Amino acid sequence: MNKNEGRKLRIAWGITGAGHFIKDSYSVMRQLKEEGHSITTFMSRAGEEVARMYGLFDKTPGISDGSYLNEIYLDSSQGFSFPKIGRFNVGRYDLLVVSPATSNTVAKIVHGIADTLVTNCAAQAMKSGTPVLIVPVDCENSVISEMPYTIDRSKCRSCETCEPRENCPNEAITDQIDLLKCQGCGACVSLCEFGAISGGSPVSLKIRKVDSRNTKLLAEMEGVSVLREPKEILDKIHNWYHQ
Ligand SMILES: Cc1cc2nc3c(=O)[nH]c(=O)nc-3n(C[C@H](O)[C@H](O)[C@H](O)COP(=O)(O)O)c2cc1C
Incomplete structure (x- = not known):
């Protein structure tokens, strides 16, 4: 040994x-x-x-x-x-x-x-x-990094009642996601019927x-x-x- x-x-x-x-x-x-x-x-x-x-x-x-x-x-x-x-x-x-x-x-x-x-x-x-x-x-x-949760504004329909915003346990969502409040639970992703919210998408950095x-x-x-x-x-x- x-x-x-x-x-x-x-x-x-x-x-x-x-x-x-x-x-x-x-x-x-x-x-x-x-x-x-x-x-x-x-x-x-x-x-x-x-x-x-x-x-x-x-x-x-x-x-x-x-x-x-x-x-x-x-x-x-x-x-x-x-x-x-x-x-x-x-x-x-x-x-x-x-x-x-x-x-x-x-x-x-x-x-x-x-x-x-x-x-x-x-x-x-x-x-x-x-x-x-x-x-x-x-x-x-170059590195591939992952984005935290973000809203794709081109997909967002600015619904009067926004389910992700209403249900975010950390009140992190307005017209964007406040990353200092977001705890990364990801609950918002499936709540947006337009698929405007995602997390973990790759970005390439120089x-x-x-x-x-x-x-x-x-x-x-x-x-x-x-x-x-x-x-x-x-x-x-x-x-x-x-x-
Ligand atoms: C979501 C997010 C991801 C980040 N990823 C990186 C990264 O991959 N590499 C990096 O050098 N800085 C990254 N940063 C920036 C650093 O957090 C920032 O430079 C910070 O001042 C570093 O402080 P520290 O070195 O004391 O942790 C990121 C910031 C955020 C908000």
């Missing part, structure tokens, strides 16, 4: 505000949880909002159940000095994963900026020698040169491994068991 076999990891997981890869990141977190690893979830403000828009935020307690080292920490409730990240300095975590990592978060990390919960996690993990795995969303020539440059710089940082997609996190962790 090798020295790592059977050992459960204490993982800190940073979620930032990217639609791209957020669902895949949650799937990987779920799988690692099922394998018995502990996961503390750290969410940037944008990460919290985007997770809500994709109907994922409410699934977070199924991964981080609130017990010790399985808490959920939100940027929005962490003050300005982010006291919880002191855990990295006292070796509470075996690993920091940031997935998905927005171009904003990647830019901050490579330039040494730590002014959000997740960028602070990265800074403290590196300062304390905790390995960091990062899945940047902007590293290919990657800016500055973002691919930053991703390359990220890969050169000491203690950081850059992965192309969330499922590579599983490969990385499973390989570690066979070292």
Whole structure:
């Protein structure tokens, strides 16, 4: 038996505000949880909002159940000095994963900026020698991302009684969907008889040169491994068991 076999990891997981890869990141977190690893979830403000828009935020307690080292920490409730990240300095975590990592978060990390919960996690993990795995969303020539729920105005008939608007549990619908109120439940989709509401439709985005440059710089940082997609996190962790 090798020295790592059977050992459960204490993982800190940073979620930032990217639609791209957020669902895949949650799937990987779920799988690692099922394998018995502990996961503390750290969410940037944008990460919290985007997770809500994709109907994922409410699934977070199924991964981080609130017990010790399985808490959920939100940027929005962490003050300005982010006291919880002191855990990295006292070796509470075996690993920091940031997935998905927005171009904003990647830019901050490579330039040494730590002014959000997740960028602070990265800074403290590196300062304390905790390995960091990062899945940047902007590293290919173009990425396919998914839209949150939106109204196609060319299909909307502006009905006097709009069933989606009347029945939205979050009062997120007017003539458009207020994404800061939308919780991504998707109930509105089938309520519009004209098929004007959809979610998850793909959009193709071009990657800016500055973002691919930053991703390359990220890969050169000491203690950081850059992965192309969330499922590579599983490969990385499973390989570690066979070292
Ligand atoms: C629905 C939605 C999806 C987004 N997807 C991405 C994305 O895939 N990549 C990205 O870099 N930013 C994306 N953004 C923009 C970021 O959320 C925004 O830049 C934010 O300031 C990032 O903050 P953070 O890095 O602290 O999470 C998205 C925003 C929204 C509303």
